[in-house]
Amino acid sequence: MTSWIRYRSGSANVGFGRLENGRIHVHQGDLFDAPQPTGEVLSEAEVTKLAPCQPSKIVALWNNFHALAAKLEKAVPSHPLFLIKPSTSVCGTGEALRRPPSYGGKIVYEGELGIVIGKRCSNVAPGDAADHIFGYTCVNDVTAAELLNEDPNFAQWTRAKGFDTFGVIGPAIVPGFDWRAAHVRTTLDGVERQHYPLADMVFAPEQIVSLVSRDLTLLPGDVIACGTSIGVGSIKDGASVAVNIEGIGTLSNTLAK
Known part of the structure; x- marks a missing residue:
């Protein structure tokens, strides 16, 4: 492949x-x-190795797996729920994750499948969405978890997930990847923390691309993180997290001390 x-x-x-x-x-x-x-x-x-592309943005989905929705006692959404991670957050395999200087709280990993857009995409019909997907990669959607609800008046998703090095993608982009039988496996210091089937997605990649493209224009190189499932956890300073999808590779990073 x-x-x-x-x-x-x-x-x-x-x-x-x-x-x-x-x-x-x-x-x-x-x-x-x-x-x-x-x-x-x-x-x-x-x-x-560097991040395999330079996205103008990372579109990160939330609550896109049936198993996690059931655990959280959340209804599955009728439209993809997403936030935007900025281009400055992008980080490649082997690069150090950097704790924000202003933040001493919990930092969380989320191993995910990433869709890489291959051509400009706006209001794309579901049947045409596959033509706009260049390939797939691994994602670690890193979060400064304690910032999410720091202000009770406004959930700070972009702030919590948008720091430098918090948009981890790689190690490669694989065109034609068959995600249907694949699993995401995340390890923390070598201990397995996530191992879930991509077939459990609420919205499949072609649906995601079509629906998100109705809301905003996707550009070549943009990445859509498909959301995560059960097993999300925190990374201590000095710990290493690896996201593996067989057929794509392993995305590995260490949180700097």
Whole structure:
């Protein structure tokens, strides 16, 4: 299965390419608009992986799994419930998660599937939504949990989830990924905390893209985090969290001390 990564080689050179059997086939141009191979091939081991795309925004869903809705005693929504994480929150695999200097409270992980948009998407019909999906990636939707309800008058979803390094995506984008039989597995310092089937989603990816595109325009490279299920928990300073989806890879990060 083809996967795409962005990388840094040397001190400054940033590029992207198709990853196959540990070798990166370097491409040039626009990842989402007929990229062309350069003929250069790099070893995966000699580069630093970056977030695989540079979204203008991350659209993050809430309450999109039946099991979690039942546990929380919440009705499943009739339309995707979502918030926006800014482009400045984006973080790649291997990068340190950084605690906001002004915040000393609980930081929470949420392992999720991410949809990567491949072309401009506005008011897209459900039957056409698949044509606007470039591929899929892993997401860790990090949250400063104690900020959510710090002010009883206004739930601060964007503030709690929008800090630098809180929009973790990667390690690769996989076009044509069959999510229906896949599971999300999240570990904390090697101990499994989440292991849930993506088939339990309330809204499937094509439905999500169509419905969200009615509310706002999605651009190439934008990521939609499909929401999480049971097993969300907190990350202590110095702890490492890894989100794995077989067929995509493992997204691993450590919360800096």
